[in-house]
Amino acid sequence: MKKIFMMLLVFVLSLPICSIGSAFSPQSNTVTPPKNVILMVGDGMGVGQLEVASLFEHGKEGKLFLESLPQVALARTFSNNNSVTDSAAGGTALATGIKTNNGMLGVSPDGTEVDSILDLFKQHGKKVGVISTHMVVDATPAAFTSSVKNRWDGQPEIARQQLKNEVDVILGGGSHFFQPEQQGGVDLIKKYQEKGYTYVRNRSELKKYEGDKLLGLFHPSYMSFKLDRDDLESEEPNLIEMTKKAIEVLSKEDKGFFLMVEGARIDHASHATDLTSIWKETIEFDDTVKYVVNWANRDQETLVVVVADHETMGITLTEKLNVEALKKIGVSTTFIASQLKKKNHSEEYTTKSVRQAFKNFAHIELTDQQIHSFNQDIIRARGKVYSAFQTEWHIGSTISNYYHGGAINLENRTLGNTGGHSANMVPVFAYGKGASIFNGVINNTDIPKNIAHLMGYEMYRE
Ligand SMILES: [Zn+2]
Secondary structure, eight states: OHHHHHHHHHHHHHHHHHHHHHHSGGGSSSOOOOSEEEEEEETTOOHHHHHHHHHHHHOTTOOOGGGGOSEEEEEEOOOSSOSSOOHHHHHHHHHHSOOOOTTOBSBOTTOOBOOOHHHHHHHTTOEEEEEEEEETTSHHHHHHHOOBSOTTTOHHHHHHHHHHTTOSEEEEEOGGGGSTTTTTTOOHHHHHHHTTOEEEOSHHHHHHOOSSOEEEEOOSSSOOOGGGTTTTTOOOOOHHHHHHHHHHHHTTTSSOEEEEEEETHHHHHHHTTOHHHHHHHHHHHHHHHHHHHHHHHHHSSEEEEEEOSOEETTOBOOTTOOHHHHHTOOSOHHHHHHTOOBOTTSSSBOHHHHHHHIIIIIOOOOOHHHHHHHHHHHHHHTTSTTGGGHHHHHHHHHHHHHTTOBOOOHHHHHHSSSSSEEOOOEEEEEEETTGGGOOEEEETTHHHHHHHHHHTOOOOOO
8 A cells, every 4th residue: 555655656756847847948048949049151251251351351451240149169170081071961961960971962971871960840830931042952051951862963862852842942953954855854843832832033023932842943043143133134033032032931830940041152253262242242141140130130030040061262351452442343254254255266365355254344454465364273273173263263363463463373273173262260259148158269060050950959960
């Protein structure tokens, strides 16, 4: 009898302890999980890019908005097989907490599929979305929404996985990979629509949208550089407009959400040493951070983390940098490259078109000898890493050298497999609920691990 009484007593005592433990934990000293997490990735955005953008926009003593965020850390970005990461392994580290090999997306080095932090939010009943000014099937957004062993031939598959995984909001470039020609005759956009998605193609369609499953593809390839949008009469939304709509859609149901926002073209501008575009792209990203933090400030239940996947080209603010001359350039080096004309039956550009392009857009008078070297440098770089971009990259390097910019030199950019990424540590900024966990020198893999820890989610362990 006494034994039964003791067992009952233990049972009764244990009941309220368990329920009190969970019911009252929000009032205890432990941090309650944020309801929403917005992870913002400035692709290739190191401290040099921030310094250039800040000086160009706000002057020597001015500051970017993101500098006002209360928590700051530095992240190391090496990948599993290289001290310098590419965007695939860098994105995978930020998405899954695993260091994989360059070129791999959402898989461990042995090819095992790994759930991302976005998948964990989805599994816990939250809404999820990705935004990129790159193609939505490329490295950073893909690392959060898919798993493929090779980023270069996996893009059509990534587009299918994003549908299968029912990512609620997908916004960016890359419509090319959703077309029947890339999808074995299947119209993938139609498949999205059949599953309840609305497909939007430009700024005004995006603005009008009011549903809860959104696919927005605004360019066949990358979205246009900010500098070029007017010249191209672009109808693409900017990063703030996409972010605003994504938050509106994801926050509608009050379940909480995870959103990844990528300012991707900071990296592309950096590869080209296009300091003017680095300025414009970084400021657009910083303005978006400001919008997001103000939203989180009103919401009071959101964590905002701002990171980079790696640094690109060792961009440095040099003593003799001619800021005024660079600020007068009105288009990207991609645009300038589109204005060059090739000689008949030759890989060389005509002296006239090179001379005129540099004069008109960059206000530089090149000598015949300089134009000859420009052509020879591009021909030498053909067949090497990122062959298709060599013209715009050489235009950027020529302009940057002329105006005393600091960056990795032509030869080093051509030798590596990443086209000029560096292993420099990248800055991390955090604001909002749970932000204090982000401090000190951390690994890129700690970012999703910290978020999972705050949420009480279990991440894949190696
Ligand atoms: Zn990158």
